[in-house]
Amino acid sequence: MEIFNSIIASDATIMMLRLVVAAILGGIIGVEREYHKHPAGFRTHLLVCVGACLIMLLAMFGFQGYMEENIQYVNFDPSRLAAYVVSGIGFLGAGTILVQGYTVRGLTTAASIWVVAGIGLSVGVGMYFAAIFTTGIVILSLMFLNKVDESFSRKKKETEAIVIHAEPRDTTLLSIINIFEENKINVKKVMVERDKTSEKIELLRYQLKVVYPNETVKLTAIDLLYKLPQVHKVYSL
Structure with missing residues (x-):
């Protein structure tokens, strides 16, 4: 029993669990985008979420040994790597935006990629409830708010x-x-x-x-x- 508990509590198990959860949550949002044939679909959202989770895991677990050995010299902030993910993901989101004259499309997909990166970071740091709750909000907004928007447009x-x-x-x-x-x-x-x-x-x-x-x-x-x-x-x- 002690061996089983130690395996569950090990860093490797925690990292694998969080990567799997990130893949599932990112994939759920990607399925909706894939179904509606948007530029970024299932694989893109899954990879973004897993990648963001991996960067967060790197920030939390990747430097533990070095910090313990040099605790008197190192002043490390794990949120710095997360900040680079939040700003860097904009380049990928920009690639989904299509501008033709006065018409702009792809903004919602770009936003969903940005949110998926945030979900991956949340899972990476262990905030499962926030990540799952955010995924639910995103899915509901993508599926139902689009219909609300179309109903308002139809009235006009x-x-x-x-x-x-x-x-x-x-x-x-x-x-x-x-x-x-x-x-x-x-x-x-x-x-x-x-x-x-x-x-x-x-x-x-x-x-x-x-x-x-x-x-x-x-x-x-x-x-x-x-x-x-x-x-x-x-x-x-």
């Missing part, structure tokens, strides 16, 4: 979905977004996936949630989309 102007089947060229998405912005059409969300219905030629299926100023603008935009050489089909859902 109806959001419609338009689907575009087009060839996967480098300028395809940029050309589509430019047409919407030139006609003052607000693009709320963009989802891209491979067109499984096309057998003869490789196509991508672009689904955009947009807000049209009026019906005339909608018809004009669809006509302009059909004029793009890479576009094969356009229809509303």
